[in-house]
Amino acid sequence: MGMIEVQYGKDLLRRDSAYEPGMTSVLFVDMQRIWCEPNLDPTHPQDADSYYHRRLRDTVVPNQVRILDAARKAGCNVLHTIIESLTLDGRDRSLDHKLSDMHVPKGSPEGQVIDALKPIDNEIILPKTSSGVFNSTNIDYVLRNLNTRYLIIAGVVTDQCVDMAVRDAADRGYLVTVVADACATYSQERHEGALRAYSGYCWTTDTETVVDRLKGLAAA
Numbered sequence: 001m002g003m004i005e006v007q008y009g010k011d012l013l014r015r016d017s018a019y020e021p022g023m024t025s026v027l028f029v030d031m032q033r034i035w036c037e038p039n040l041d042p043t044h045p046q047d048a049d050s051y052y053h054r055r056l057r058d059t060v061v062p063n064q065v066r067i068l069d070a071a072r073k074a075g076c077n078v079l080h081t082i083i084e085s086l087t088l089d090g091r092d093r094s095l096d097h098k099l100s101d102m103h104v105p106k107g108s109p110e111g112q113v114i115d116a117l118k119p120i121d122n123e124i125i126l127p128k129t130s131s132g133v134f135n136s137t138n139i140d141y142v143l144r145n146l147n148t149r150y151l152i153i154a155g156v157v158t159d160q161c162v163d164m165a166v167r168d169a170a171d172r173g174y175l176v177t178v179v180a181d182a183c184a185t186y187s188q189e190r191h192e193g194a195l196r197a198y199s200g201y202c203w204t205t206d207t208e209t210v211v212d213r214l215k216g217l218a219a220a
Contacts, residue, residue, distance in 0.1 A: 015203040017150075017175060019213050021220055025077040025148040026067060029133070029155025029162050031117050032082050034110040036061070036156065043102055044186070055184045056156070061116050063182040063207040064154050068117055070214035077146045080119055081137065081155075081165075084111045084127035094130040132164035140172055150175050152210060153202075154182035159194035170201035178202045179210050 003014045011017075034040045036056055038048040046052050071078055083104050086092045090103040097103065104111040106127075119125055130136040143151065151174040155162050162183050169176045178195070185191045195204055 013175065015175060016177075016205070019150045019217055021075070021217055023147055023149040024074070024152070024214075024217065025079060025143060025146060025150070026071045026152045027079045027081065027133075027139075027155070027165065028064060028068070028113075028117060029081055029153060029165055030083055030157075031061075031064065031080065031114055031155055032104070032111055033114055034104060035083075036114050037110075040110050043100060046186070050186075051188065052184060052186050060154075060156075060182055060184045061114070063179070065116050066207055066211050067152070067154060067179065067182060067214070070211045070218070071152075072120075074214045074217040076214065076217070077124070077148065078119070079124040079126060079139070079142070080113050080117070081126045081128055081133040081139070081161075082111055082113060083129070083161075084108070085129055086127065090129075092129055094136065096131070097129055131161050132168055133161070134165070134168035134172065143174065148174065150177065152177045152179065154179040156183065157185035158183040158191045159185050159197075163194055163198055166198050166202050176202035177210060178204045179207055180204050181206050 003016060005012050005014050038046060038053050085103060085106050088105045093103060113119055124142065126133060126137040126139055128136040133139050151169050153162060153165055153176060166176050166178055180195055
C-alpha cells in the first residue's frame with residue numbers, strides 16, 4: 001500500500017513529505033555519557049564489548065555526527081533531551097524513575113551530552129525526569145515556537161525513550177522521521193521489534209537519506 005496523502009491547510013502532506021526550510025528540527029534523545037559510555041549506568045551495566053556499546057560506537061554515534069553536521073549546515077533547530085533531575089537529590093523525579101532507581105543529579109558530569117554531539121551555542125538542552133520528553137519538559141511549546149513541522153528523531157533507547165518521543169510527537173501533529181541506524185537498544189531483536197511497533201506513527205528511514213535531505217535544505 002502506498003503512502004497516504006492528507007490535505008492539511010494549503011499543503012498536501014505524507015509521512016515522508018520533503019523537509020521545509022525553517023520548519024525542520026532534529027531531536028537527539030538521551031545521548032549522555034551515563035547511557036553511552038561503558039559501565040557508567042548502574043541500572044543497565046554494559047561493558048565496551050556488549051552489543052549495545054558496539055552498536056553505539058560503530059554505527060549510531062558516527063551516524064548521529066553526520067546528521068548533526070548536516071542539520072547545523074542546513075540551519076535546522078537542534079534539540080538534545082537528557083535525563084537529569086532538577087534537584088541534586090532527585091525528589092522531582094517521576095515515580096517510575098524512583099522505583100527504577102534512575103537518578104542523574106542536576107549538573108552531574110555523567111549526565112552531559114557525549115563529546116561527539118556536544119551542543120553548541122543556541123542549541124537547546126531539555127532535561128527530563130521521565131521516559132517521555134513530551135511528558136516532563138516543555139518541548140511541545142518550544143517546537144511550536146520554532147515553527148517545527150518535521151521532527152527528526154535519533155537516540156537511545158529505541159524501545160523506551162525514543163519510542164515515547166515518536167508516539168507523543170505524532171499525537172501532537174508533528175511529521176516524525178525516525179533514523180533507524182542512528183538509534184540503539186540492548187539487542188537487535190528489541191531494536192527491530194520497536195521499529196515495527198511504532199512504524200505507524202512515523203517515517204522510518206536511514207542516515208544517508210536524512211543527510212541527503214538536509215543537504216538539500218542547505219543548498220536551498
